[in-house]
Amino acid sequence: xxxxxLIPHLFxxxxxxxxxxxxxxxxxxxxxxxxxxxxxxxxxxxxTWGLKGLPENPVAWLYTVAKNKTKxxxxxxxVFTQKIARQLxxxxxxQTAEIEPDLSAEHIADSQLQMMFAxxxxxxxxxxxxxxxxxxxxxxxxxxxxxxxxxxKETINxxxxxxxxxxxxxxxxxxxxxxxAIVGRLETVATTLYLLFNEGYYSAGEDHSLRKExxxxxxxxxxxxxxxxxxxxxxxxxxxxxxxxxxxxxxARTGMHGEMILYEAQDExxxxxxxxxxxxxxxxxxxxxxxxxxxxxxxxxxxxxxxxEETSGKxxxxxxxxxxxxxxxxxxxxALNRTYALSRVKGRxxxxxxxxxxxxxxxxxxxxxxxxxxxxxxAVKAMSHLQQALRLARSAGDRELIRRxxxxxxxx
Amino acid sequence: MKEFLLVFxxxxxxxxAMRSPEEMQDLMKQWMDWIGGIAAQDKLVSRGNRLAMDGKxxxxxxxxxxxxxxxxxxxxxxxxxxxxxxxxDAIDLAKGxxxxxxxxxxxxxxxxEA
Numbered sequence: 248x249x250x251x252x253l254i255p256h257l258f259x260x261x262x263x264x265x266x267x268x269x270x271x272x273x274x275x276x277x278x279x280x281x282x283x284x285x286x287x288x289x290x291x292x293x294x295t296w297g298l299k300g301l302p303e304n305p306v307a308w309l310y311t312v313a314k315n316k317t318k319x320x321x322x323x324x325x326v327f328t329q330k331i332a333r334q335l336x337x338x339x340x341x342q343t344a345e346i347e348p349d350l351s352a353e354h355i356a357d358s359q360l361q362m363m364f365a366x367x368x369x370x371x372x373x374x375x376x377x378x379x380x381x382x383x384x385x386x387x388x389x390x391x392x393x394x395x396x397x398x399x400k401e402t403i404n405x406x407x408x409x410x411x412x413x414x415x416x417x418x419x420x421x422x423x424x425x426x427x428a429i430v431g432r433l434e435t436v437a438t439t440l441y442l443l444f445n446e447g448y449y450s451a452g453e454d455h456s457l458r459k460e461x462x463x464x465x466x467x468x469x470x471x472x473x474x475x476x477x478x479x480x481x482x483x484x485x486x487x488x489x490x491x492x493x494x495x496x497x498x499a500r501t502g503m504h505g506e507m508i509l510y511e512a513q514d515e516x517x518x519x520x521x522x523x524x525x526x527x528x529x530x531x532x533x534x535x536x537x538x539x540x541x542x543x544x545x546x547x548x549x550x551x552x553x554x555x556e557e558t559s560g561k562x563x564x565x566x567x568x569x570x571x572x573x574x575x576x577x578x579x580x581x582a583l584n585r586t587y588a589l590s591r592v593k594g595r596x597x598x599x600x601x602x603x604x605x606x607x608x609x610x611x612x613x614x615x616x617x618x619x620x621x622x623x624x625x626a627v628k629a630m631s632h633l634q635q636a637l638r639l640a641r642s643a644g645d646r647e648l649i650r651r652x653x654x655x656x657x658x659x
Numbered sequence: 660m661k662e663f664l665l666v667f668x669x670x671x672x673x674x675x676a677m678r679s680p681e682e683m684q685d686l687m688k689q690w691m692d693w694i695g696g697i698a699a700q701d702k703l704v705s706r707g708n709r710l711a712m713d714g715k716x717x718x719x720x721x722x723x724x725x726x727x728x729x730x731x732x733x734x735x736x737x738x739x740x741x742x743x744x745x746x747x748d749a750i751d752l753a754k755g756x757x758x759x760x761x762x763x764x765x766x767x768x769x770x771x772e773a
Contacts, residue, residue: 563688566692566695567688567691569695570691570692570695570698571691573695573698573699573703574695574698574703574706577698577701577703581699582698582699582700582701585695585699586699589692601696601699604699604700605699605700
């Protein structure tokens, strides 16, 4: 790998590991110190490697420098050190010089997992959790996070600042919750990872590779949960399966010029079969026990979408899964998708009757669905719904998609 | 929006549990399509419960009798809670329930808010 590529790559993969270990050492209330030391380490790497060329083992180099910087920091801040040294190793008389961050693979993995629980704490608003996760767990730059959220750096900085304040004021510890609390807390972690994945998969951001990175990071973190004995619950497997099924279509759904290709028009050969198989593996693995989470249902729906054959059995299954999903939790998008599935099982007329009961008049997707259902039955109504959808749609991608549908309808 | 209780009643010999597995599966699908339609309108408060066919009745003086209601032809098979603006609206939600195809009926009762 060329050096210009290597540093951002290492930054992404090593930043979060070093921050997690240092946070565990210092305590979350000093997260900025952990971030500063880590950033300093990378700055020094960029300078030194630029002059002298790459070291033999860049990762080991980073760890050594991070360790030394930490020790320097601790030496320079005696008062602070004595305070945290007491907290750190209650009972053992630790000398400053002996405190050294443990950057072994095992310790890194544990620290990252604990960090996930700390950041996805119910006291922190979901939006901030995702921002903080991207920054601290995934090593994303502020600019990248801003691009992912379609906002500016100032907004993200403020959001992260407030989230860190919250970490302090709520005295959130970097530790795994006890066995009693772990399922509840793990649900919050899963929700954050689910939102992080969706941010990448559905966001209106133009940067295709950035969006894919978000998805891959969400999958990587979910995989960590699925493979750690304390957190390997069936609903985590189901969440990972869901992500695998969706991600299998990542390359098929974007055209040469970055335009969105709808499911029906995708080239099936571009679906990633390996990811589909992984999804099946985790969905089977997650089927132990009786718990049926929304992730199980959504993974089931996503699984059926990897089956190209348009049999009525397929849509019947999808309809039933959406019925169950809606019984667990209402969402407008599930209601709309259920109605589409219903049209595939019971025909358009039946679906129109059901769709008109939904009354989601302010939702552009609602009008897109009605436009779709009326196409071929009532061209005037179809057109009027599509135009209403165009008025309501906010993202450029959505508007482009609706315009294409309007053109097709006008020509027919 | 007000809340309404839908109480399902049917004669014992018509209850889904008395039917063949295929019929039962088919009924279950229709049931899910109906209740999924209510949930899709965000009007489902609780999917409620299905009730077992047998039961006990306790009367004053600790008198216990078997079987839900020997003197009644119909028994309560379950209930669901929905959200609706009026009785008419609640009745519209109840329409399409597969219980009507197997001879049952639905009693609709508004919940009194505390």
